[in-house]
Amino acid sequence: MSVKQALLALLEQGPMYGYQLRGEFEQRTGSTWPLNVGQVYTTLTRLERDGLVEGAGSDADGHVVYSITDTGREEVAAWFTTPVARTQPPRDELAIKLALAVTVPGVDVGTVIQQQRSATMTALQDYARLKRSGPVSGQPSDLSWGLVLDSLVFSAEAEIRWLDHCEARLRRAALERPAARTARDVAATADEEVAR
Amino acid sequence: MSVKQALLALLEQGPMYGYQLRGEFEQRTGSTWPLNVGQVYTTLTRLERDGLVEGAGSDADGHVVYSITDTGREEVAAWFTTPVARTQPPRDELAIKLALAVTVPGVDVGTVIQQQRSATMTALQDYARLKRSGPVSGQPSDLSWGLVLDSLVFSAEAEIRWLDHCEARLRRAALERPAARTARDVAATADEEVAR
């Protein structure tokens, strides 16, 4: 959903061709989210179909150039002024995994949490290393690269905090109901609790 | 990508039918990520095609029941033991938006940030209200519901922290290069910096 808007936003800076758009996108996001070239072309086709961009012929080097239309400009403006909705957040695979690990018998939730934390901490170290190897180009896009990287760091840290929180909560829950539970136990317990 | 595994994990608890699977999924995630019923059926069809589940006829009430296969069980086990990869994180719309807002001239980044923070804080209040209205059923799935809700809270808090961080960084950057910049300015500055 965000590729369309990103391409439109880039085209607000002036007409560009497909390959160039990918380059600009990846420069600004520090190659955090590699963008398939093929998708750029298909997206451009769809944007043109919807009247948000239009083919602007070829430039001096023979590149197939697209430019944004007025409708497209409105779209970008709307994108920038509308906050990202949290009412329907994208599915969080980790949250789903833990939610199910907790309720499905025979899964060692503790191990799942530990492995995830370890993986996430490795990622954090990689981010730190990336940040030290740091901005080289001196371009203004270094700023956005830094911000994107920080966003990864912040969300990885939040993930680790959440994992710790989960562990603590599970320990408390385990104290209240110490028994290892089989599928039959779960059913029995459910009945039991309904009975209250 | 996570719906497949979620359905498989649920089927490890025993054979179920489509509608039931949706109910179980939503109960565990507290309806945070509503799951379209249609998708359950199409996903079940694909899972059967791939040999991860198999139709198990009809139960006493005539429901079309599916059960997990051995291959499916391996798949679930692999899912639970493999940490969610952070090497290719899903595209973060907000991060992309800010990264582009910073580099595209004519966009007031400050306003974008403020609006987003306001929206996210509203979401946080909603989460708090939800949490107070709290677990009613007394079912064991209340635990996972609470954890999922906490994950939303943690990531919303991280988002706000990141937004503050962005504001601070942008203020610093503005002090170093105070001039409002047009597209031409950007190009000129880029040339200037390349020249060094």
Place this chain on the structure above:
DNA sequence: CGACACATGTAACACGTTACATGATTTG
């Protein structure tokens, strides 16, 4: 020359959403 980056596409597929059709069962 041969390998590699640049550049433009297309096709097939996976996943997800929305909307519709259809019927049974439950409940006010």
Place this chain on the structure above:
DNA sequence: CAAATCATGTAACGTGTTACATGTGTCG
């Protein structure tokens, strides 16, 4: 009875990924 919910599907569409085809330019 009427409306809502339960239940099983299907069709169309949007978005994204991978892989392939094809050609140009550049550089060792």
